[in-house]
Amino acid sequence: xxxxxxxxxxxxxxxxxxxxxxxxxxxxxxxxxxxxxxxxxxxxxxxxxxxxxxxxxxxxxxxxxxxxxxxxxxxxxxxxxxxxxxxxxxxxxxxxxxxxxxxxxxxxxxxxx
Amino acid sequence: xxxxxxxxxxxxxxxxxxxxxxxxxxxxxxxxxxxxxxxxxxxxxxxxxxxxxxxxxxxxxxxxxxxxxxxxxxxxxxxxxxxxxxxxxxxxxxxxxxxxxxxxxxxxxxxxxxxxxxxxxxxxxxxxxxxxxxxxxxxxxxxxxxxxxxxxxxxxxxxxxxxxxxxxxxxxxxxxxxxxxxxxxxxxxxxxxxxxxxxxxxxxxxxxxxxxxxxxxxxxxxxxxxxxxxxxxxxxxxxxxxxxxxxxxxxxxxxxxxxxxxxxxxxxxxxxxxxxxxxxxxxxxxxxxxxxxxxxxxxxxxxxxxxxxxxxxxxxxxxxxxxxxxxxxxxxxxxxxxxxxxxxxxxxxxxx
Numbered sequence: 001x002x003x004x005x006x007x008x009x010x011x012x013x014x015x016x017x018x019x020x021x022x023x024x025x026x027x028x029x030x031x032x033x034x035x036x037x038x039x040x041x042x043x044x045x046x047x048x049x050x051x052x053x054x055x056x057x058x059x060x061x062x063x064x065x066x067x068x069x070x071x072x073x074x075x076x077x078x079x080x081x082x083x084x085x086x087x088x089x090x091x092x093x094x095x096x097x098x099x100x101x102x103x104x105x106x107x108x109x110x111x112x113x
Numbered sequence: 114x115x116x117x118x119x120x121x122x123x124x125x126x127x128x129x130x131x132x133x134x135x136x137x138x139x140x141x142x143x144x145x146x147x148x149x150x151x152x153x154x155x156x157x158x159x160x161x162x163x164x165x166x167x168x169x170x171x172x173x174x175x176x177x178x179x180x181x182x183x184x185x186x187x188x189x190x191x192x193x194x195x196x197x198x199x200x201x202x203x204x205x206x207x208x209x210x211x212x213x214x215x216x217x218x219x220x221x222x223x224x225x226x227x228x229x230x231x232x233x234x235x236x237x238x239x240x241x242x243x244x245x246x247x248x249x250x251x252x253x254x255x256x257x258x259x260x261x262x263x264x265x266x267x268x269x270x271x272x273x274x275x276x277x278x279x280x281x282x283x284x285x286x287x288x289x290x291x292x293x294x295x296x297x298x299x300x301x302x303x304x305x306x307x308x309x310x311x312x313x314x315x316x317x318x319x320x321x322x323x324x325x326x327x328x329x330x331x332x333x334x335x336x337x338x339x340x341x342x343x344x345x346x347x348x349x350x351x352x353x354x355x356x357x358x359x360x361x362x363x364x365x366x367x368x369x370x371x372x373x374x375x376x377x378x379x380x381x382x383x384x385x386x387x388x389x390x391x392x393x394x395x396x397x398x399x400x401x402x403x404x405x406x407x408x409x410x411x412x413x414x415x416x417x418x419x420x421x422x423x424x425x426x427x428x429x430x431x432x433x434x435x436x437x438x439x440x441x442x443x444x445x446x447x448x449x450x451x452x453x454x455x456x457x458x459x460x461x462x463x464x465x
Contacts (some may be wrong), residue, residue: 028187029200039184040203044211047180062186069190070183 010037011045012085015054018074019082025058025071046072054078162201163188169205172273174213181208209270217272220282224268224351228261231355235385238362242381253386260393264347271344280331281344284324288349288400291320293356300360304384305369317399321346324400325407335412342404346397353396357388 007015013035018026028046032039049055056075059068074082166188170181184204191197214221235257244250272278295312296303307313321342328341361384371380 027190028183029191032200038203039187039200040205040207043180043184043204043207047177047211057183062189067182067186067189069186070179 008045010035010041011049013037014042014045014049015074015078015082015085018055018072019079022074022079025060025073027069027071031072049078054081159189160197162197165205166201166208169208172270173208173211174215174273176213177211180211184208209266214273217269217278220272220278221265221269224272224348225265227351227355228265231351231358232258232261234355234358234362238358238381238385241362242365242378244378244382244385250382253389257389257393260389261351264351264393264397268344268347268351271340271347274337274340276332276337277340277344280328280341282348284328284341284345284404285348285352288320288324288345288396289352289356292316292349292353292396300364301368303357303360304364317395318403321400321403322407325404326411328404329408329411330415335408338408338411339405342408343401345404346400349400350392350397354388354392357392358385361385361388 014031014037017031017035026034028039028042031037031046032042035042037045046055046057050057050072054075054077055072056078057070057072060071062068163185166185170178170184173181184207188197188200188204191200212218235254238244239250239254271281293303295309295316296307297305324345325338325342328345329335329338332338332341361381364384366375366377366380372383375383
């Protein structure tokens with residue numbers, strides 16, 4: 001049985017950042033810089049969000065001989081979840097969006113769960 | 114001193130052999146790293162951050178492996194030494210603790226409890242016998258804390274490897290039981306000198322070699338056998354250290370003769386230091402290095418290579434067969450050197 005504990009403040013920041021442009025796929029490092037979290041904090045959050053079905057993930061094939069990259073965006077359930085979050089968490093999300101980097105590749109990969 | 118030189122020499126030989134064996138275009142993470150997707154570069158074969166992360170992501174459970182690949186793919190695109198190190202260090206820490214741990218969690222918790230117990234008893238003895246007044250005691254306590262933390266980190270990593278926890282912990286019990294049986298089970302006898310003839314080669318050669326060989330045959334590969342030996346070293350070291358500091362705390366300056374002319378505090382401090390040297394340095398070093406060599410030699414002798422070979426059509430020799438023959442010769446030489454060292458140590462022990 002999976003326990004769905006309330007998300008941490010850091011997880012809410014990640015959710016808000018993803019919700020700022022829910023159709024856009026993001027790289028993990030972009031989220032590191034956008035939300036201001038360490039990589040060691042971000043990835044466990046992404047894992048938990050994906051386990052709860054709040055996140056879609058897909059692979060972007062790498063250039064020849066390079067490893068693929070993982071990309072993330074909110075799932076439909078994730079968008080509903082963020083919409084239901086209390087407004088008190090929004091200032092942190094706005095602060096996170098201030099440092100958002102622009103420009104992401106057009107993706108051809110299929111969504112993965 | 115001779116034992117330490119022997120063990121350090123063994124480490125050197127092992128590292129040289131490993132480097133020679135893995136040098137030609139093999140991933141630096143070796144078989145410890147995660148599977149690389151088809152068509153992708155060997156992502157563990159890059160710089161130090163990539164190797165660190167490649168090793169750490171190999172600890173992830175099978176159903177988390179893709180997250181390890183995600184971290185490695187992201188690191189591959191990062192430029193700059195500092196950002197790469199920061200990213201790799203953070204992701205490595207996350208990979209090392211990311212659940213699920215399964216049954217390894219209970220074993221890691223037990224190791225942590227034993228290590229914490231050892232530290233707590235050391236602290237109690239230091240206060241009870243009035244050792245905490247000098248700078249040296251605090252430095253020693255800091256070093257002890259670092260060693261115990263390092264062992265816990267190593268033990269936790271090893272416990273997460275498939276097929277290592279059971280034989281590794283069993284090997285640790287075997288090693289600890291052998292040291293206790295040879296030293297003497299009671300606190301007083303444990304703190305006294307080891308008088309059994311041939312005890313030294315038995316403890317630093319025969320028992321570790323048995324663990325390495327047994328672990329290899331149990332787990333089915335030299336890689337797993339080496340991990341079994343390392344886990345046995347860590348678990349036995351932590352367990353015996355706890356036993357040792359309990360013995361020192363209970364016996365104090367009594368029991369077997371201590372340092373001549375020393376105060377009670379001096380004798381207790383000396384005995385506490387001896388527990389660190391024996392249980393946290395000599396025992397783990399001997400078990401890990403000799404077990405490493407025994408694991409490699411066992412796999413070579415049993416299968417002719419580190420892993421059981423799948424059925425392949427005969428190739429009729431060639432360069433690969435010649436290289437395998439040279440590698441087998443090297444391992445036989447290493448095994449012979451280990452046996453020779455054991456015989457020398459046994460002779461020295463019997464002549465005393």
